[in-house]
Amino acid sequence: MISSKRTKCPTPSRWLAAALTVNAITAQPALAAPITFNTALPVASGEFLARQQFIVNQSGDDPSGLNRDRMAKTSVTVLGYGASPKLALFGVIPYHDTSLSLTRPDGQRVTRSASGVGDITLFGRYTLLQHDEKGKNFRFAPFAGVVVPTGVDDKRDAIGVLPAAVQPGNGSWNPLFGVITTYQTLNYQIDAQLSHKIINTTNGFDAGDVTRLDASLQYRLWPRSLKGRVPGFLYGVLETNLIHQQKNAIGGASDPDSGGTRLFITPGIQYVTQRWIIETAIQIPVVQDLNGTALENDYIARISARFNF
Amino acid sequence: MKNIITHAIVIGMLLLAPMHGAFAQTTEYKIRVDGLACPFCAFGIEKKFNKIDGVKFIDMDLDKGIVTVEADSVKLDDAQLKKLFQDAGFTYRGKQESVK
Numbered sequence: 001m002i003s004s005k006r007t008k009c010p011t012p013s014r015w016l017a018a019a020l021t022v023n024a025i026t027a028q029p030a031l032a033a034p035i036t037f038n039t040a041l042p043v044a045s046g047e048f049l050a051r052q053q054f055i056v057n058q059s060g061d062d063p064s065g066l067n068r069d070r071m072a073k074t075s076v077t078v079l080g081y082g083a084s085p086k087l088a089l090f091g092v093i094p095y096h097d098t099s100l101s102l103t104r105p106d107g108q109r110v111t112r113s114a115s116g117v118g119d120i121t122l123f124g125r126y127t128l129l130q131h132d133e134k135g136k137n138f139r140f141a142p143f144a145g146v147v148v149p150t151g152v153d154d155k156r157d158a159i160g161v162l163p164a165a166v167q168p169g170n171g172s173w174n175p176l177f178g179v180i181t182t183y184q185t186l187n188y189q190i191d192a193q194l195s196h197k198i199i200n201t202t203n204g205f206d207a208g209d210v211t212r213l214d215a216s217l218q219y220r221l222w223p224r225s226l227k228g229r230v231p232g233f234l235y236g237v238l239e240t241n242l243i244h245q246q247k248n249a250i251g252g253a254s255d256p257d258s259g260g261t262r263l264f265i266t267p268g269i270q271y272v273t274q275r276w277i278i279e280t281a282i283q284i285p286v287v288q289d290l291n292g293t294a295l296e297n298d299y300i301a302r303i304s305a306r307f308n309f
Numbered sequence: 310m311k312n313i314i315t316h317a318i319v320i321g322m323l324l325l326a327p328m329h330g331a332f333a334q335t336t337e338y339k340i341r342v343d344g345l346a347c348p349f350c351a352f353g354i355e356k357k358f359n360k361i362d363g364v365k366f367i368d369m370d371l372d373k374g375i376v377t378v379e380a381d382s383v384k385l386d387d388a389q390l391k392k393l394f395q396d397a398g399f400t401y402r403g404k405q406e407s408v409k
Contacts, residue, residue, distance in 0.1 A: 044353025132344025
């Protein structure tokens with residue numbers, strides 16, 4: 001049960017009730033939502049929400065013999081606005097700090113790194129189907145957007161221009177589209193997303209297009225009963241991320257050591273109140289069917305918070 | 310003469326006193342809403358009610374799908390509530406109202 005009081009309360013009992021319910025507002029449970037993708041974020045018409053994520057992406061399983069080790073730390077700010085009851089607009093602003101170490105053929109170990117604002121993603125989601133019942137709902141929504149080349153893509157160090165895997169930006173306008181569906185009850189929520197991102201050529205380099213299928217289950221672990229007022233909801237989260245990337249092309253020639261398919265299993269946990277959510281998850285690669293000597297992921301760790309304005 | 314005026318004022322106030330209650334009466338609305346499954350989403354409902362002058366109490370029972378609103382000096386009608394819940398992302402089903 002959620003309740004709130006306006007500040008205009010005419011009697012002492014109302015003031016007492018107000019004080020109690022203000023406490024309830026700040027401590028009430030809220031919606032779970034996927035941790036590894038942003039397209040299911042709920043936002044009411046005329047309202048704003050924000051999500052701040054910190055992501056550590058570690059890759060170090062290198063079949064090439066160069067002993068490559070890549071660490072990408074990313075801060076991602078997501079802002080959402082409900083333009084209408086059905087249309088929501090989102091902006092995703094990343095800040096990257098990436099380093100890549102490798103052993104050169106002469107035996108020297110080198111580390112190359114870069115940091116900066118990455119490419120901003122803008123997208124809109126339109127709720128095409130909505131079915132509501134008591135204590136449950138279903139949503140189906142296509143979304144589309146574009147990745148804007150706001151990040152620098154030609155950073156250099158003492159050796160020369162940094163490789164694309166280290167650059168904060170990609171340098172091209174990249175459209176993306178997909179569908180997101182959500183089924184939500186008081187006890188659990190299921191989200192599934194299918195998306196595709198077309199990555200265009202820049203400076204002769206064409207990163208492979210990315211297709212991904214993501215699913216998320218959020219199950220209320222605590223409290224088990226909804227009777228009475230509770231301090232918050234604790235959700236157990238299990239997500240899967242199937243990601244396929246086509247091979248890169250350099251100067252029009254396909255790179256045999258790039259692209260492939262990854263499957264992540266992502267356990268996580270969320271603590272949810274009415275106005276904020278804190279959550280963490282770790283993406284564990286269980287299948288990495290990569291081409292040639294493409295670098296394999298070790299893990300992707302995420303921690304994030306979400307706020308209702 | 311002064312006493313007569315004073316008495317008239319006192320009597321007048323006594324006669325008008327019950328009408329004050331009539332103007333300040335509180336109406337309680339029990340509103341049935343479908344799709345209400347998460348308080349994070351429900352926060353949008355609370356914000357929209359808080360923008361209406363006269364609304365002074367909002368209470369949501371997720372388990373029953375009932376939003377309880379108490380309001381002074383404002384009448385909440387079906388069209389207004391339907392739009393409010395639609396904007397918040399839910400489906401308005403109906404209301405019962407009573408004077409407290």
